[in-house]
Amino acid sequence: MRLTRRQFAAALAAAAADPFRVYRLVDEAAAKPVRRTAKEAMPAEQHLLADVRIIREDGVEVVVPPLHHRVVTARIAVPEQAAALRDARESLEQALREIEAEHPVSAAGLAITVAWGLPYFRRFVPSQARRAIPVDARASAIRKREIRILEDADRFPSDPAITRLEENDVAVLLRSDHLATIDEAQRRIFHGLHGLFDVTSIRSGFVGGGLNGKMSLPKKMAMQARIPGAELMPPHAELFLGFTSTVRHALGPERIANIETLGYARLRDRYFVGGTHMHLSHLHENLNAWYLNFDHRDQVDAMFRPGLSVKPGARTIDQPPSGIETAAEVRADYRRHRRIGHAGSMQTASRLHRTVTGPDGTVYPQGTAVPQRADFNTLDNPFAWSAHRALDRMADTPAAGTHFIVFNPTSDDFRRVRLAMDGILPDGGDVRFPPRALGQGINPVFHATHRQNFIVPPRAHRSFPLSEQRR
Known part of the structure; x- marks a missing residue:
């Protein structure tokens, strides 16, 4: 099916009544990746996808992500009494199990990740949370006070003053190649379970699809929405900024982002083993600024590191453990080029600086990426x-953006990586920039509108965590 501009315009006009109509039209027009569809055992971890497909693009291993993503945030609407929480926990868990019985936990089926914010723990299970949420041993040692693995979100130096630090109780991430599957899961969780949730926001988007020479979803969507700069995007761009985001070496391997894996956390018991930390933010992106002010060489310098040798026009660029930047090299880049790279600066905090053996015996070599990203583009x-609407500064016109989701072992681990993007490096040295300065990686072309941190419990405790301990 070919999606016409007239159909797209009609969908935009109807967005107030049906905000997902545009995404459904594109879903109908998009070619689905070829995947296995066999039902597999569900992992203990909520954040992991089963049957992840790996392909090679320009000789580089690339993870093929689900085409469609949605995040629904909410406040809990049930009373704070233990009995009400027990009933809510049982109802949510039953609904999730029924949905998962119909779909493999994969891109071909449906992956559901339920994450919980500090407002939930403070309001419903405060004493239980104080005892059970693990301590961040590394952050506590550095900051000389006890730091938990889940903290309130920060506003970072390159964030504008209007960046909203949110206070949702829960965020549910839904991922699938099939938008109708996501629609149905959302309906059953947030409408079928009447009285459990007061929904605060719905965030939808897409990633990938530019395989085998076909136009990607981001390019197709941006063109149809007439986003300024869309015509300048590469036709196969996995994300709006043109480069392949899911290069295998740039993503943390299975279970590395688990709370228990790298020894960053001090756990009292096994309650949160198999869990992780999730950061959620929304980023506005200026495609015109990116494609008009940065040629390909400038884009490589800004996205990766100044002077990186790549083929002309290359969009899928490997980032192997052997090629990561050190903090000293980032500072040297700035002295020589008056700029730093987005990936290079983050690698000072996002890659392992020594080989680590996990509790299950898995060896993670020096230079391995820790964060596991699940970010996706949006209109x-x-x-x-x-x-x-007013508080969230909602507008009816489409805009290029990213709903940024990343799994790290702790809030502080995410914080260290995000500060490195701003030139505040983990060894204590800084590269001083004005906010969103031209040499500050890709910071000049985007800004955050919203941020919040969450904890993702293991699957066994995903429904109203710790509430079973209430009496």
């Missing part, structure tokens, strides 16, 4: 739907 401005 939301900033969300597809909000319960608080």
